[in-house]
Amino acid sequence: xxxxxxxxxxxxxxxxxxxxxxxxxxxxxxxxxxxxxxxxxxxxxxxxxxxxxxxxxxxxxxxxxxxxxxxxxxxxxxxxxxxxxxxxxxxxxxxxxxxxxxxxxxxxxxxxxxxxxxxxxxxxxxxxxxxxxxxxxxxxxxxxxxxxxxxxxxxxxxxxxxxxxxxxxxxxxxxxxxxxxxxxxxxxxxxxxxxxxxxxxxxxxxxxxxxxxxxxxxxxxxxxxxxxxxxxxxxxxxxxxxxxxxxxxxxxxxxxxxxxxxxxxxxxxxxxxxxxxxxxxxxxxxxxxxxxxxxxxxxxxxxxxxxxxxxxxxxxxxxxxxxxxxxxxxxxxxxxxxxxxxxxxxxxxxxxxxxxxxxxxxxxxxxxxxxxxxxxxxxxxxxxxxxxxxxxxxxxxxxxxxxxxxxxxxxxxxxxxxxxxxxxxxxxxxxxxxxxxxxxxxxxxxxxxxxxxxxxxxxxxxxxxxxxxxxxxxxxxxxxxxxxxxxxxxxxxxxxxxxxxxxxxxxxxxxxxxxxxxxxxxxxxxxxxxxxxxxxxxxxxxxxxxxxxxxxxxxxxxxxxxxxxxxxxxxxxx
Ligand code: XMP
Numbered sequence: 001x002x003x004x005x006x007x008x009x010x011x012x013x014x015x016x017x018x019x020x021x022x023x024x025x026x027x028x029x030x031x032x033x034x035x036x037x038x039x040x041x042x043x044x045x046x047x048x049x050x051x052x053x054x055x056x057x058x059x060x061x062x063x064x065x066x067x068x069x070x071x072x073x074x075x076x077x078x079x080x081x082x083x084x085x086x087x088x089x090x091x092x093x094x095x096x097x098x099x100x101x102x103x104x105x106x107x108x109x110x111x112x113x114x115x116x117x118x119x120x121x122x123x124x125x126x127x128x129x130x131x132x133x134x135x136x137x138x139x140x141x142x143x144x145x146x147x148x149x150x151x152x153x154x155x156x157x158x159x160x161x162x163x164x165x166x167x168x169x170x171x172x173x174x175x176x177x178x179x180x181x182x183x184x185x186x187x188x189x190x191x192x193x194x195x196x197x198x199x200x201x202x203x204x205x206x207x208x209x210x211x212x213x214x215x216x217x218x219x220x221x222x223x224x225x226x227x228x229x230x231x232x233x234x235x236x237x238x239x240x241x242x243x244x245x246x247x248x249x250x251x252x253x254x255x256x257x258x259x260x261x262x263x264x265x266x267x268x269x270x271x272x273x274x275x276x277x278x279x280x281x282x283x284x285x286x287x288x289x290x291x292x293x294x295x296x297x298x299x300x301x302x303x304x305x306x307x308x309x310x311x312x313x314x315x316x317x318x319x320x321x322x323x324x325x326x327x328x329x330x331x332x333x334x335x336x337x338x339x340x341x342x343x344x345x346x347x348x349x350x351x352x353x354x355x356x357x358x359x360x361x362x363x364x365x366x367x368x369x370x371x372x373x374x375x376x377x378x379x380x381x382x383x384x385x386x387x388x389x390x391x392x393x394x395x396x397x398x399x400x401x402x403x404x405x406x407x408x409x410x411x412x413x414x415x416x417x418x419x420x421x422x423x424x425x426x427x428x429x430x431x432x433x434x435x436x437x438x439x440x441x442x443x444x445x446x447x448x449x450x451x452x453x454x455x456x457x458x459x460x461x462x463x464x465x466x467x468x469x470x471x472x473x474x475x476x477x478x479x480x481x482x483x484x485x486x487x488x489x490x491x492x493x494x495x496x497x498x499x500x501x502x503x504x505x506x507x508x509x510x511x512x513x514x515x516x517x518x519x520x521x522x523x524x525x526x527x528x529x530x531x532x533x534x535x536x537x538x539x540x541x542x543x544x545x546x547x548x549x550x551x552x553x554x555x556x557x558x559x560x561x562x563x564x565x566x567x568x569x570x571x572x573x574x
Pocket of ligand 1: 566
């Protein structure tokens with residue numbers, strides 16, 4: 001399978017580069033920008049599956065100590081390179097050019113003009129695939145045929161001798177002298193080099209970010225590099241992934257049993273489905289803990305979904321009393337998280353022992369590519385830990401990992417790919433489209449002490465909110481760059497939930513004064529949970545949803561909408 005390697009120098013949008021290219025049907029891997037390029041990292045060079053390398057952007061400058069430097073080997077592999085922002089500056093400085101600070105940082109949308117590739121002044125007329133890249137992107141590449149679900153079509157004009165478009169930039173430095181062998185092919189409206197290339201070496205550099213939707217033609221530019229310059233074939237599909245997993249699991253697991261710990265979320269449910277479809281279901285044990293801190297009907301939905309997929313050994317552990325007991329009297333967020341994490345481990349060990357599986361069993365987890373990044377376990381050195389995910393590390397997991405008996409069949413996938421895979425495997429749509437849910441569940445959405453009564457109130461209010469989002473169309477939000485139409489609010493929003501505040505406020509019920517709990521609604525858009533924007537609801541939606549909640553859940557007297565983005569807030573309240 002063809003692959004593009006991305007050297008991550010710490011840009012906020014490095015992940016987006018990887019995802020955009022995968023959406024084009026080509027597999028990508030991200031590694032820290034200064035990784036030593038040894039034989040293991042370059043395993044795809046020998047068999048020509050590694051077809052090109054992208055050098056990402058960075059918040060740093062190339063001339064400071066903080067600016068990471070790639071292994072020089074990257075410049076002698078003979079592979080096509082694409083430098084994006086810092087990546088272009090890195091290629092320039094590392095090869096004899098000069099980069100200097102701009103008098104004023106450039107940020108936002110800036111026009112770019114690509115010079116005619118067949119410009120008579122060109123010392124060496126580019127031809128073929130290089131020309132197609134510089135021409136602004138191969139006219140033969142029809143985006144709607146290669147990007148699933150996209151109705152955007154390629155609008156490149158045949159015979160255009162130069163091309164202008166709007167690009168997204170964010171840089172404080174600029175190229176002041178190109179490296180030998182490089183030529184400027186594009187310039188920004190502000191007069192700085194925007195595209196440079198060393199055609200002989202198949203090295204291209206962009207001062208702007210093609211991976212960001214604000215860059216017109218950005219996807220075409222990436223497609224032109226990946227298909228036109230690198231010659232990749234479209235071979236990254238979920239169907240092929242299932243086949244690969246089937247072969248690799250069969251070789252690793254043999255006839256040993258596999259135990260998967262299911263949380264009820266999309267990831268572990270898809271991991272369960274994948275195991276059931278690729279291994280003998282008689283060997284697959286699925287364990288799920290109902291902590292009493294789940295969303296409404298969550299256990300029932302997960303159970304039905306897994307049984308429909310052919311689960312034979314589904315172990316549901318009902319432990320609500322134990323969890324509520326452990327949380328009694330605790331109101332500090334960290335103390336609550338710790339109590340829950342510790343109890344998870346205790347119950348997990350107890351119940352796994354009770355199953356009596358042979359020592360040779362494998363432990364499976366629904367870890368995603370982004371979980372590995374968030375927990376700092378491998379990819380994306382600069383990315384930071386958001387929350388301590390209890391499901392990535394526990395003594396049981398650590399012990400199995402030491403023995404080489406951990407299976408993480410989703411660890412090369414992004415969340416949206418997991419959803420696609422879930423659909424292919426036949427998982428119920430209600431489960432596949434579910435918003436993320438934190439491991440500690442409702443406990444971090446009930447501020448202060450958690451009680452059974454509060455769990456009940458929040459569960460009902462949250463279910464109403466979610467049901468309303470599923471039935472309402474996204475009516476007045478014509479977001480830039482959005483080509484989705486007629487989607488529900490639920491599908492347009494990345495994560496939505498209700499939070500029960502530890503406050504009661506005055507209200508009226510009939511003629512009487514009444515104290516009711518205050519509920520906060522949270523709805524955000526996000527790419528991966530690392531940053532988040534508030535969903536800009538039309539006010540009628542909020543008014544109607546609030547009315548239905550207070551009419552139905554009598555303990556709630558007041559509803560508010562959380563209008564904080566992340567940062568500075570986090571998505572969850574605790
Ligand atoms: P924050 O609140 O850190 O959340 O902005 C980012 C994303 O992570 C989810 N989250 C968790 N997921 N265990 C999890 O598996 C946790 O302890 C946890 N805490 C937060 C949160 O719902 C959001 O999607």
